[in-house]
Amino acid sequence: MNAKIFIYGRNRRYLTVPHVAISPLFDNARVVRRSELFALVEASLSVENDSKTWLTKDWKQISDLDINGDSNSWTTYPGLFAAGQLDIMTSWLLSVLSREFFVSSFSKDSMLDFCCGSGVIAHVLKRKVVSSSVSLLDADKLALHAAKQNVKNAENYYLSDGWRDVPDDAKFDAIVSNPPVHRYESSDLSVLKHLIDGAPAHMKPNGRLYIVAQEMIPVGVLLESNGSFSKDSIRPFVDPTNRFVVWVACVRS
């Protein structure tokens, strides 16, 4: 798969001589259209081709990520979610998960961190739930590049727009997510809905789905209306400030 980039701007040296400006970063840079004043440049980046990722070393940032008093050296890049910090909703999700894993006897052999960002949730799952395998998924190649450094030896790293590039036979005991609910400034539940709709096909019998979101996001309604989750299993865990909710749902067996 080739991701394409189009750059439009003034017909000056750096746009019209693309190999000078963007060839180090992308493949096949070329001028598609040019007028006296403006130019359109097209380039692509093969997602299988990691040869250009050496450039990311220049932007790599290492921070000290504190997870409940546990200090971790953490790799991140400009623009990634939470910028090397522990997001407040992710933190609530992790505390619910640690309670769940202590009290519940369900099998946790294989888990998926859906919309993993730089990999905080997968990192904690891998450390706390011994003898389990963890996979990570994100649509952002840079996020996944950071996650590979933060969570080594995961079962799979899926570079995927939602479920699109996850094999049909990939099944999990637990799918855990802090999904995006905004696109730019507007609210956008499309990734959340896509996660819920596609999850049952990727869950083992008695598999569980964990989603954290702001309390006004109708996750419970979406889970109930899906029909594949057992109604009795759908439970909300509200944080002490009443702002965030972790929703848990078990797929019908």
Ligand SMILES: C[S@@+](CC[C@H](N)C(=O)[O-])C[C@H]1O[C@@H](n2cnc3c(N)ncnc32)[C@H](O)[C@@H]1O
């Ligand atoms: C709210 S962040 C959560 C990151 C991380 N799980 C955490 O808790 O720190 C949401 C992540 O979803 C990813 N994302 C957005 N749209 C996506 C899509 N269509 N498919 C997969 N991942 C997506 C973003 O790249 C971002 O890393």
